[in-house]
Amino acid sequence: MASSVEAGGAWTTAEDIALCESWVKVSHCPISGNEMKFSQMWRKIHEEFSEKSGSARTEMALSSRWKILNREFGKWRDALTKARENLRSGQNLTDEIIQAQMWFGATGQGKKSFQNHQCWELVKNCSRFKIICTTPPVVLNETPLHDSPATDSPVDSPMDQDSPLPRAPRPIGRKAAKAKKGSTSKNECAQFLEQIAKNGALRLERDLKREEADKARAEAFAIERQQAQEQDMEDREMKIMAMDTTHMSPETKSYWKMKRRDVMRRKLFHDDGPSNTDWLNYQNN
Incomplete structure (x- = not known):
């Protein structure tokens, strides 16, 4: 009888972690991560996942599970x-x-709380899940709610001692009331337009920061990939130059001799230019 995992049962935390680790390793490989096709990528992810977890999940099962996790991670990032x-x-x-x-719970879609914190720690540094704050943080208002009176307290004021009952303010006239109302409306309109301008400036600044962050990530990834490719080429050339051909057949020796010759030609052209090929031609003769 097949186990629950083989039959497509509920995913365990260990399986989710293995899936996330495999996805990060394969899709973010600096050498081949951007050059793989979709089917090839999931074939490699399935190989990594099977090796890590020993589970019998299929490629389709892994891809379906990742779609769910991907939506949940994106929701948690937001x-x-x-x-x-x-x-x-x-x-x-x-x-x-x-x-x-x-x-997370206020969106009204799916789960009410985020629980996959272990998986999130594995993917949070990937480009699609990085958190980029584009607006200044909101801080507590340091302005007091009420202004402090500039004069002394009522107890120390001699005018208040002589007049215990406060005098009622005199009502303003109709013309003054209309003028005040018109002035207030103009001020509110000016404040509204000023706020719109500020919001537009903040939005533009946020977009520029996002573009700069995306450009910086792309440049860093390109540099990392170039360095990895150069190191991989260096390792392959070192293996070729160190190959022991003592016990090989003449045909095999000839093959590795040609490989070494190619390595030396690349090195000479790269280091000193074509003028050094005279030594190589002399060796060939």
Whole structure:
């Protein structure tokens, strides 16, 4: 009788972790990560997953499970971003997680709380799940709710001692009331337009920061990939030059001799230019 895993039963935490580790390793390989086709990528992920977990899940099962995890990770990333942008002064990481859980559950889609924290630690540094805050954090308002009076307290004021009952303010006239109302409307309109301008500037600044962050990630990835390719080429050339041909057949020796000649030609052209090929031609003769 087949086990629950073989029959497509519920996924365990260990299987989810193995799937995330395999996905990160294969899809973010600096040498071949961007050059693989979709089917080839999932074939390699399935090989890594089977080796790590010993599970009998199929490629299709892994791909379907990853779609679910991918949506959940994206939802959690957005929740953490909102929580971090709205974190108030004096609050800590616990407050951030609590706010993120509230944002996560408020979307009304799927689970009410995020639980896959172990898997999140594995994928959070990947480009699609990185948190990029594009707005300044909201802090507590340091302006007091009420202005403090500039004069002394009522107890120390001689005018208040002579006049215990406050005098009622004189009502303003109709013209003055209309003028005040018109001035207030103009001020509110000006403030509204000013706020629209500020929001547009903040939005533009946020977009520029996002573009700069994306460009920086792409450049860093390109450099890392180039370095990995150069190191891989260097390792292969070292193996070729160190190959022991003592006990090989004449045909095999001839093959490795040609390989070494190619390595030397690349080295000479790269280091000193074509002028050094005279030595290579002399060796061939």
